[in-house]
Amino acid sequence: MKPVVELHQVERIYRSGSRRRQVEVRALDGVSLKIDEGEFVSVMGPSGSGKSTLLHILGLLDRPSSGRYLLAGDDVTALDDEAAARVRNRRIGFIFQAFFLMPRYTALKNVELPLVYRGLPEAERRSRAERALAEVGLADRMDHLPSELSGGQKQRVAIARALVQEPALLLADEPTGNLDSESGREILALFDHLHGAGKTLVVVTHEREIAERSRRVLHMRDGRLVNDEVLG
DSSP states (O other): OOEEEEEEEEEEEEEESOSTTOEEEEEEEEEEEEEETTOEEEEEOOTTSSHHHHHHHHTTSSOOSEEEEEETTEEOTTOOHHHHHHHHHHHEEEEETTOOOOTTSOHHHHHHHHHHHTTOOHHHHHHHHHHHHHHTTOTTOTTOOGGGSOHHHHHHHHHHHHHTTOOSEEEEESTTTTSOHHHHHHHHHHHHHHHHTTOOEEEEOSOHHHHHHSSEEEEEETTEEEEEEEOO
16 A cells, blocks of 8 residues: 655644743644555544644645655645645545535535636536535535535535545544534444545544544644554
8 A cells, every 4th residue: 555644753833922932832743654545544632632733734734843744655845835735625635523615605516616726627527526426425415505404414515525626635623523413423434435435534533433433543642643553
């Protein structure tokens, strides 16, 4: 298997205050990590452990203060904002707790959006968005607005929007946090399906039930990777 993610001694340090009274927070402290193609990995840890910072680094929403990050073999550590945005749009899919759907757009148009930013022709955008919505079980909800969808259906649209880019890496941040138990189980079953289809998933969660569906659990504390647990 080829590694999709390689982190080498990554640190992320935030500084605030004046020069005389500078406060330093080490959000990530020497994290080294490899995630292979097709892995389903969960990231757990208490508040302030560094798991969200790790996700932001993986998603190129933040840069390491030191260390290296290779995405599918390419060094993306020091990309400028424009280059990082291009890589995010083409190679990384995001799934967030709050869905972040455009309320005036149908499910289909929401899923098309990343492809609009890539400048793809309308016919290709529509075809790919339809396939992505069918994959998440929403072939019959394409023309519905977010206000006409349940929480679980909104999250499925968000997952389809991430999938439509055919990314190397799918990142999810507390993906069932806004859902009831039944909808949460449906999303977990969908993650099982995506993993079975060979997708590479990294999910930040505080829920052990989600972690147990993955094949590997990373435990964070005080900015460090303290345990890398492979599940049977």
